[in-house]
Amino acid sequence: MIVIWGGATSRTLRAHWMARELDLDYQPRLIGSRTGETQSVEFRILNPKEKIPVLVDGDLVLTESVAIVTYLGDHYGSQAGLVPAWKTVERAKYNEWMSFIQMELDAHTLYIIRKHRDLKNLYGDAPAAIDTAITGFNKQVQVAADLLSTQPYLLGDTFSAADLVLMTCLDWAHAYGIELAGSLLSLQEYRSRIAPREAYQRAMNLNFSISSGA
Numbered sequence: 388m389i390v391i392w393g394g395a396t397s398r399t400l401r402a403h404w405m406a407r408e409l410d411l412d413y414q415p416r417l418i419g420s421r422t423g424e425t426q427s428v429e430f431r432i433l434n435p436k437e438k439i440p441v442l443v444d445g446d447l448v449l450t451e452s453v454a455i456v457t458y459l460g461d462h463y464g465s466q467a468g469l470v471p472a473w474k475t476v477e478r479a480k481y482n483e484w485m486s487f488i489q490m491e492l493d494a495h496t497l498y499i500i501r502k503h504r505d506l507k508n509l510y511g512d513a514p515a516a517i518d519t520a521i522t523g524f525n526k527q528v529q530v531a532a533d534l535l536s537t538q539p540y541l542l543g544d545t546f547s548a549a550d551l552v553l554m555t556c557l558d559w560a561h562a563y564g565i566e567l568a569g570s571l572l573s574l575q576e577y578r579s580r581i582a583p584r585e586a587y588q589r590a591m592n593l594n595f596s597i598s599s600g601a
């Protein structure tokens with residue numbers, strides 16, 4: 388039985404959404420961040436980083452959201468086309484987008500805002516870092532906006548797991564009041580195109596059925 392640990396965050400949504408896209412039978416263990424649940428003895432054995440999401444599949448434990456998404460696509464969805472086959476140009480472009488989204492949109496910008504605005508009691512108040520992060524997000528995401536004004540999805544005509552991860556970042560930006568307007572309008576249209584997906588709706592309902600800690 389596959390188990391996916393974690394809920395209530397954009398990163399945990401990625402894992403649940405991918406599992407839903409592939410119609411996998413799995414067990415969600417909806418623990419939240421900053422609730423103390425990531426520090427339990429049982430959880431720390433799985434992930435000493437004390438972070439969610441975590442995927443357990445037999446003896447395999449994976450602790451990074453994007454690695455989880457790609458693993459599920461490779462191992463349970465080779466016909467679904469959500470993760471391109473190994474050693475193809477599409478796979479190289481998929482890897483490029485996944486690295487870009489994780490580093491430039493998640494870690495270096497949105498997560499900086501989260502840490503130094505929402506969680507400033509933990510990570511410190513840093514208004515200048517927040518301003519730079521918002522400017523950096525808008526600059527970097529423009530690359531995706533430009534491409535998506537010419538084609539429906541990041542890899543072309545069909546939805547892939549790279550779109551799934553980008554969507555979680557766009558939702559996250561939207562929740563922070565970053566407007567996807569003007570030269571970023573194609574991203575708002577892209578969100579509207581993806582949001583009706585049944586797997587997204589089901590995963591959102593599950594993932595956000597719990598809350599993060601304070």
Ligand SMILES: N[C@@H](CCC(=O)N[C@@H](CS)C(=O)NCC(=O)O)C(=O)O
Nearest residue numbers: 396398420421425437438439451452
């Ligand atoms: N790079 C990791 C980041 C995971 C991460 O930072 N998770 C946060 C929630 S989004 C967390 O578990 N924090 C632990 C805690 O605050 O208790 C991934 O993409 O999976």
